Amino acid sequence: MKKIGFVGLGNMGARMVTNLLNANYGVIGYDINEEFVKQLLPKGLKKASDLNDISKDIDIIITMLPNGEIVEQVLDTIIDSLKPGTLITDCSTIDVDKAKILHQKCEDRKLLCLDAPVSGGVGGAENGTLTFMVGGTEDAYEMMLPLFEIMGKKSLLCGSCGTGQATKACNNMLLATTMIGVGEAFNLGKNLGLDPQKLFEILSTSTGSCWAINNYCPIKGVGPESPADNNFEPGFSASLMFKDLSIALKAIQSTNTSAPFGTKAQENFGNMVNQKKGDLDFSAITKFNE
Amino acid sequence: MKKIGFVGLGNMGARMVTNLLNANYGVIGYDINEEFVKQLLPKGLKKASDLNDISKDIDIIITMLPNGEIVEQVLDTIIDSLKPGTLITDCSTIDVDKAKILHQKCEDRKLLCLDAPVSGGVGGAENGTLTFMVGGTEDAYEMMLPLFEIMGKKSLLCGSCGTGQATKACNNMLLATTMIGVGEAFNLGKNLGLDPQKLFEILSTSTGSCWAINNYCPIKGVGPESPADNNFEPGFSASLMFKDLSIALKAIQSTNTSAPFGTKAQENFGNMVNQKKGDLDFSAITKFNE
Numbered sequence: 001m002k003k004i005g006f007v008g009l010g011n012m013g014a015r016m017v018t019n020l021l022n023a024n025y026g027v028i029g030y031d032i033n034e035e036f037v038k039q040l041l042p043k044g045l046k047k048a049s050d051l052n053d054i055s056k057d058i059d060i061i062i063t064m065l066p067n068g069e070i071v072e073q074v075l076d077t078i079i080d081s082l083k084p085g086t087l088i089t090d091c092s093t094i095d096v097d098k099a100k101i102l103h104q105k106c107e108d109r110k111l112l113c114l115d116a117p118v119s120g121g122v123g124g125a126e127n128g129t130l131t132f133m134v135g136g137t138e139d140a141y142e143m144m145l146p147l148f149e150i151m152g153k154k155s156l157l158c159g160s161c162g163t164g165q166a167t168k169a170c171n172n173m174l175l176a177t178t179m180i181g182v183g184e185a186f187n188l189g190k191n192l193g194l195d196p197q198k199l200f201e202i203l204s205t206s207t208g209s210c211w212a213i214n215n216y217c218p219i220k221g222v223g224p225e226s227p228a229d230n231n232f233e234p235g236f237s238a239s240l241m242f243k244d245l246s247i248a249l250k251a252i253q254s255t256n257t258s259a260p261f262g263t264k265a266q267e268n269f270g271n272m273v274n275q276k277k278g279d280l281d282f283s284a285i286t287k288f289n290e
Numbered sequence: 291m292k293k294i295g296f297v298g299l300g301n302m303g304a305r306m307v308t309n310l311l312n313a314n315y316g317v318i319g320y321d322i323n324e325e326f327v328k329q330l331l332p333k334g335l336k337k338a339s340d341l342n343d344i345s346k347d348i349d350i351i352i353t354m355l356p357n358g359e360i361v362e363q364v365l366d367t368i369i370d371s372l373k374p375g376t377l378i379t380d381c382s383t384i385d386v387d388k389a390k391i392l393h394q395k396c397e398d399r400k401l402l403c404l405d406a407p408v409s410g411g412v413g414g415a416e417n418g419t420l421t422f423m424v425g426g427t428e429d430a431y432e433m434m435l436p437l438f439e440i441m442g443k444k445s446l447l448c449g450s451c452g453t454g455q456a457t458k459a460c461n462n463m464l465l466a467t468t469m470i471g472v473g474e475a476f477n478l479g480k481n482l483g484l485d486p487q488k489l490f491e492i493l494s495t496s497t498g499s500c501w502a503i504n505n506y507c508p509i510k511g512v513g514p515e516s517p518a519d520n521n522f523e524p525g526f527s528a529s530l531m532f533k534d535l536s537i538a539l540k541a542i543q544s545t546n547t548s549a550p551f552g553t554k555a556q557e558n559f560g561n562m563v564n565q566k567k568g569d570l571d572f573s574a575i576t577k578f579n580e
Contacts, residue, residue, distance in 0.1 A: 131495075158492070163482070166482040167488070167492050170478055170479045173478065174493060174500075175498045177551070180467075184467070184551055184552050185464040188456075188459070188463065188542060188547045189457070192459075192545060194456055198449065202423055206501075207465045208465045209500065210499065211499045211500065248478070258580070259478055261470055261471050261554070262478070289548055
């Protein structure tokens with residue numbers, strides 16, 4: 001069995017590690033917050049005394065960190081002590097250009113690398129039902145596949161380096177657009193005197209249907225249970241959506257793509273964050289825009 | 291069996307009438323284009339010599355016309371010769387305020403009235419699988435229900451007068467927003483070097499999924515058969531989407547609703563129409579915005 005190092009043991013990482021430990025993988029873990037590490041020791045995690053400690057005699061290092069700068073710092077710290085052929089799988093959501101830089105650094109040292117951001121959130125991490133959107137080589141993907149299958153229900157090799165991050169950026173930009181669109185439809189419907197339950201019944205079964213309304217309806221008491229029924233406790237926070245849209249915006253700008261809705265969505269969620277509503281679930285954009 | 295008059299025998303109306311005739315209803319029909327009428331005579335349609343001829347001894351009049359002004363002209367022409375209790379069901383897509391005016395005119399003359407725009411297009415009209423979004427009274431809806439069941443697979447009484455049109459405006463505004471969003475995701479993905487087939491595989495199964503991508507993917511050779519696979523032959527033309535978005539925009543403005551995406555979508559499809567691309571399917575907005 002491959003020996004695994006795991007860096008970043010927060011909400012997502014801790015649950016992903018737990019699933020690996022439950023599948024009897026040996027995992028050595030590191031987090032800047034020692035409390036996060038301690039909580040996993042009873043489950044069988046081996047504690048790394050520092051980042052360099054994690055890099056010794058290891059086959060695969062998985063990172064699950066808040067942003068690309070931190071992922072790069074981690075990589076820079078350990079890269080010289082990794083043996084050739086070690087695989088670095090970054091499951092963080094970071095921007096496409098940074099992901100490509102990390103791939104290049106790994107290639108220069110004869111290390112394998114995958115960008116593999118996830119969808120499915122904390123629930124998906126807990127239940128091992130994440131989706132991994134993966135960029136990198138076939139060889140690296142094959143090496144990682146048994147671990148993807150433990151931590152998730154689906155993984156797709158989207159293409160070469162950076163395509164995992166690119167795919168996630170496209171998906172979350174579309175999610176933001178559809179959620180804002182759903183909100184506008186409900187807000188217009190309300191102002192026109194429509195019963196939101198009846199509007200839901202039509203929209204969720206007609207050409208306007210989308211995940212944002214069918215599975216995550218932003219109106220309290222309408223549709224399946226969602227954060228709207230729970231005072232917009234996330235779920236997936238507006239701050240995280242803003243982070244993902246900022247990654248998408250960087251890609252929009254660097255590729256000179258025309259994407260006015262994605263661009264406007266980034267601004268819209270940015271306003272929500274600036275007005276101290278970033279901790280609410282992202283579906284609260286409907287009320288925010290009312 | 292109720293005696294039916296039908297005004298407007300174009301692409302949609304002719305097919306709806308055919309289903310009523312096949313169900314052995316007696317229908318007298320009128321269209322300003324005599325050719326449209328002639329084609330239905332072998333199927334059992336009775337020809338009205340003029341609009342007034344349609345109003346004699348009739349229980350239900352169905353209109354399926356290009357816009358609210360024409361519906362109002364028709365109503366004004368025949369309204370004095372209709373017996374009290376006659377039901378006027380307008381299946382055209384018209385603006386909410388005009389629909390309310392028509393309801394009021396009918397109420398003043400002791401006539402019943404429903405606004406009942408459809409979704410499902412020419413295919414739905416042909417196969418009797420339309421969805422009717424209905425505004426009006428319970429009594430009027432109950433009277434019309436057997437006919438809705440012949441011409442469609444679903445009808446929903448959304449509320450009082452105008453709510454059928456309001457619901458359709460909300461749905462098609464959301465459809466336009468999701469389709470533009472899908473287009474931006476594919477255009478960004480293309481510029482980031484993503485394989486559109488793999489992007490479809492993720493988007494259509496993740497949080498970005500929506501009818502616009504899952505059932506009507508705007509990229510040639512990707513997803514189920516759609517107008518994109520047929521040089522963007524409609525389907526549902528950009529001109530018709532622009533018409534529906536203009537109805538939505540009127541409602542946005544009259545209710546003072548904040549709906550920047552719906553507003554922008556109306557402008558976007560308007561540009562497409564102005565550039566002589568209105569006859570293409572509305573999903574061609576993806577290429578138009580590329």
